[in-house]
Amino acid sequence: MKKLRQISGHGAAALLCLIICSPVLMLVNLSFQDSLELSKAFVPPTGQDLAMPDMLPLFPTLDNFGEILLESPQFYKVFWNSLGIAAAVTAGQLIIAVPAAWGFSRTKLRFRRQLFDLYVLLMLMPFQVTMLSQYIMLDKLGLMDTRAAIILPAVFSAFPVFIIYRSFCSIPEEVLESARIDGAGEWQILLRIGIPMGSAGIMAAVVLGFLDLWNMVEQPLAFIRDRKLYPLSLYLPMLDRTGGSILAASAVTLIPAAFVFVIGQDKLEAGIIASAVKE
């Protein structure tokens, strides 16, 4: 009985997992179909109400990947643009967020708590709210239509501070005290104790930040005109939607995000758990 319950539990979990993964599976499946098969799948014959793509391609082809990977240097241009922006922002966020989070978590400043709450409040504001002020600011700085217009505001994001802050808070005060007794300065404590012990939170911030930046649409759409600077998220909707190249490009776009997630998965879980611990 117990075993039966266990099997049924696993089955339900597998089914749920399949349902959750179905968009990605469908994307990969469709990217191997040619435009003829795709057109039949998405333009059903008269009388049928629903489009019914094949579960497996009837005429699998690599043409879509060939078109996007061999004949479209534009794809690589935007790919490296996306990767560059994501990497630059992530690095910038670490440089800003780690000391900021350490300051919020370990310094004995007055109004520290209130300042942090204000910071969190900024994090809760959606981009649409801050877009206009950002636009005016960037325009005054002469940064419009440059990569800095995306990188600079994102570097000062409150979200990684929030994630890392929770991680730093979980470091026992005794450990830091003993370091101070041993003669370590505040920067030494941060570098030698804070960062290694709060690495889960830092990695969680990196992974979540990268995934967010990799799929970012609004900021480049608002601040960039020059197509040379477009990221993948703006390039994909411009591809021919009737062909399979857009599906192949989407499938390739998933790969870096998947790698980053796999690499930082355990730290991400730990970091999220750490950030969930009540102060």
Add this chain to the structure above:
Amino acid sequence: MVKRKAVRYFGGFLAVMLVMTFVSRMVYTKNLAVVTAEKVRIGRLSKNIQCCGTAEATAVKTVSLPEGLTVEKLTAPAGSKVSVGEELLRLDMAKLRETAEKLAREIDDDIMNGGLGGSGEVPVFTESDMPVKSVKVKAGDKVSVGSELFTLNSDRLLMLINELEAVRNEDIIGRNGEDSLSTDGETVQAELFDLSISEKQKKIDRYLKIYNAGGKVCAESEGTVTAVNIKAGDLTGQTAAVVISGQAKTTGSTAAKQEQLDKLNDLMAQQGAVLSPAEGIVTKVSVQAGDVTGGGAAVCIADNTEPMVFNADLSGEDGRLLAVGDSASLSFRNGRINLTDNRIAAMTRSEDGQNYRLTLPLESDEIVSGEVGQLTAGAACSDICECVPNRAVKGSGREKYIYLLKKEEGFLGEEYHAERIDVETVMSNENSTALKNTGLTEEDMVICTDKELKDGQTVRVSKV
């Protein structure tokens, strides 16, 4: 362990993407059409129009021979350059003498019959069944030589002439066939053919004379009309149409015979040699050695002493750019003779309406009739147009187009696209073509490409 592998694979993935970046750019470059471009120019296009033509004489002298003579030798065939008094052809003396004697006897008979200086009734005949259009005289009218008696229907007359000519030609063919056989028995037959041909030729000449006079039949003697046997609308019959009586003077036909006899005597004096009446080029010879003369023009000579003209045919496209009075230069003998500032005297359109014939007066003592020369005339487009190099204009017939270069900011930086524009051409010279109202100003257009272009295609510009 999994994390380490994932890091390694991610690194590998990025390395592959880096390599593929180069590969895709190489493939892209290979597929990209490389074009050269040039700016559209606004201006008035000029053109050197060239065409070949011929120097032709305005005066042509014809040499007519009495009918019934035999050509013994043709000395100056068509194309020969002859001077005044130079022998053109030689006639058979025996036949010449025989014809002259025969004609002399006929004149004597005419004189005996009162054709000259006698009195009596002169009947005026025509071929029967000829519709009479109008009658101008009535019995009792006094007429002189050349007075109009009545008018025949010209169309019917022309038909009759054509019929007679066809019959005569058949006789000539028949006679030539007999000549080639040349047996004794058939010599008589040939002479009969000659007689028949001669009679028909006389009729043809007479009817031609009437036809050329608009169908008018005129009196050949002076006197009083004693009988008019026809009226308007009638068909002529076997009887005389009009009878004239009175004191007859020398009739036209006897005078003509006398004139012909004089001519024959002259020819006999020259031992049968027919001489050129002018200096020039023999343009047409209608007889060959052995032929019997038919009485018409045997040789035509373009008179070089008279002014000449240069005639040239020009295509419609070029012809539209020239006008009467425009200046043109002429070149003859591979450029050894050049005549500048010749004005176009006349321009006529060909029957199909597609070509033009230009006529220019030719003032040169060196050029002779028949010489081929080249005309060169400068022409400019009447309006200011967009001018593009000929290589930029694609398509054929009326469907002509050019590709303009459109610069856009693309994912890879500045990108050029070829945009097709349909155009209408006004004129073209050896380098450029003038376009009609394209609205182009300073745009860059594709001059040449290493691959076939399509509208909107991305191209690489090698030179602007």
